[in-house]
Amino acid sequence: MSVKIEVKDVIKIYGDKPELALKMIREGHSKEEILKRIDQTVALQGVSFEVEEGETFVLMGLSGSGKSTMIRCINLLVKPTSGSVYVDGKRIDAMDRKQLREIRGEKIAMVFQHFALYPNRTVLDNAAFGLEIRGMPEDERYKRAEDALEKVGLLGWRDRFPTELSGGMKQRVGLARALAVDPEILLMDEPFSALDPLIRNEMQEELIALQNEMKKTIVFVTHDLDEGLRLGGRIAIMRDGRIEQIGDGRDIVTQPANEYVERFLDKVNRASVLRAEDVMTSPPEVLGDWETAWTAVKKMQRKDMDYIFVINKNNKLVGVLLLEDAIRLVDENEKNIKKMLKKPEVLEPSAPLAEASSKILNTGIGVAVVNEEKNLVGEVSWREIMEIIGGSR
Ligand SMILES: Nc1ncnc2c1ncn2[C@@H]1O[C@H](COP(=O)(O)OP(=O)(O)OP(=O)(O)O)[C@@H](O)[C@H]1O
Ligand SMILES: [Mg+2]
Structure with a gap:
């Protein structure tokens, strides 16, 4: 890449006494003072940048x-x-x-x-x-x-x-x-x-x-x-x-x-600029798919969670378990959680948040952030997404 445009310390004064205004700028007078005292408009006061x-x-x-x-x-x-x-x-x-x-x-x-x-x-x-x-x-x-x-x-x-x-x-x-x-x-x-x-x-x-x-x-x-x-x-x-x-x-x-x-x-x-990795947090707790419904309920209640992401022995995300479903399994005396798992919405770390569909706002489940190996690396809560999308209104 080469520099196409280079702007170096550009000052622009509109008016008939540019030299006097320049002198005042160098002496540290403000744009307002210069306008008030000598009626010159300082439109640019030292702008520098490069464009590739x-x-x-x-x-x-x-x-x-x-x-x-x-x-x-x-x-x-x-x-x-x-x-x-x-x-x-x-x-x-x-x-x-x-x-x-x-x-x-x-x-x-x-x-x-x-x-x-x-x-x-x-x-x-x-x-x-x-x-x-x-x-x-x-x-x-x-x-x-x-x-x-x-x-x-x-x-x-x-x-x-x-x-x-x-x-x-x-x-x-x-x-x-x-x-x-x-x-x-x-x-x-x-x-x-x-x-x-x-x-x-x-x-x-x-x-x-x-x-x-x-x-x-x-x-x-x-x-x-x-x-x-x-x-x-x-x-x-x-x-x-x-x-x-x-x-x-x-x-x-x-x-x-x-x-x-x-x-x-x-x-x-901001959702169009921010990536999942910019705002993700670690889930407070995760569940192994070999663990029981009872363990799931305990884990979620301890951390005040409504759902928990579930991983397998290789650390890969396999689903999400809702608290209500876990409680139902316990009521039914069913230990195995696998058939109750739901599919969470998933984003790669570098994906723009705008790619998270608005559907998650209805489910109340966060977006799982998952790397190439399908390991769970973080979560973006639906509240966060609502705030970011809501903040743009
Ligand atoms: N031809 C001119 N003669 C005198 N003053 C000018 C002239 N053109 C711009 N100015 C003044 O210079 C300052 C910068 O104006 P400029 O038009 O560059 O701003 P801008 O960021 O493009 O604004 P806008 O968003 O309204 O187009 C302003 O204070 C403006 O009044
Ligand atoms: Mg303009």
Whole structure:
């Protein structure tokens, strides 16, 4: 893997006294003070990160935290006040207009939240727009635009006009326009935020599928952590023009750096990120399948359990025995528990919790976590699962 984008200590001041504001930042004055005293907006105050080739990197944070400013520094739609941005090792903020035009037209493409399609152009001409301004002959640009429309499922609409399209379809045309130039880097600034939730989900899935095939370097801005987690790469959480934490979804969900990051987690579907091994605990007690119903009742009552996982002599999970069933066996004077065993739900340690079916909520039995050898390595209680799933509401 090689580094595709490197952002080094980027500061961005909006206003007419950037030097003065820079000086105040270096002297340790806060963003608020600088705004109050000299009326300059500090949008970024020292941001650094690297994006690997083929990675999907998410910038996420509240409104005003500097996400759009940051992503625009990557293709120099916004020029950093200080610091630098490298693409393929070349310093982009030091390039001249010609070099920039090349890099913007070929290497980097951008998709915005509200994709301004040209109303008097067909879908095909809209998708081919980036190639047209590069002066590509019609045949060739139409061929590439058609390929891109096919990728986003809109080839059948090539001769229609934007007014005939729904919001989701318009955004697909925007994506096709970016893909048509076959860029190495895709910059996406809240591309799905204006779409209604179902269409948004669909678009996220399509982007993930496309990305699995294309392996572009993507920088994706969102204010929705769920969306960021779904995309599956690393996430940088921004606040007031700084990065508070960078990590993959599991890092952020299991080890939030501070309260600001934690606040986003309240609304998040943690089940999609957490794995069984992250939350499993040891069962308080297990039963051997050679043991009697009476032993089972005693073991469960001692530890206040409603059920007990049952293993054989080789330590493999063979089933689960409910307390009520064990009591029935004792009443019937039946020692052998084997015919009363039920099949618990089972997950591998690395399986996402989301794979635990909601059925377990009705049975009240936890999920058994079982390794490749079918040994019981832990349990995720149904209460835990309810909490994690419930926490996302
Ligand atoms: N062109 C501009 N001129 C002056 N100030 C700006 C400009 N663009 C952004 N800002 C300010 O810079 C700060 C960061 O804005 P930015 O748009 O980067 O945030 P954001 O995280 O993208 O927010 P949102 O989620 O609302 O899109 C904000 O305080 C904003 O008001
Ligand atoms: Mg923005």
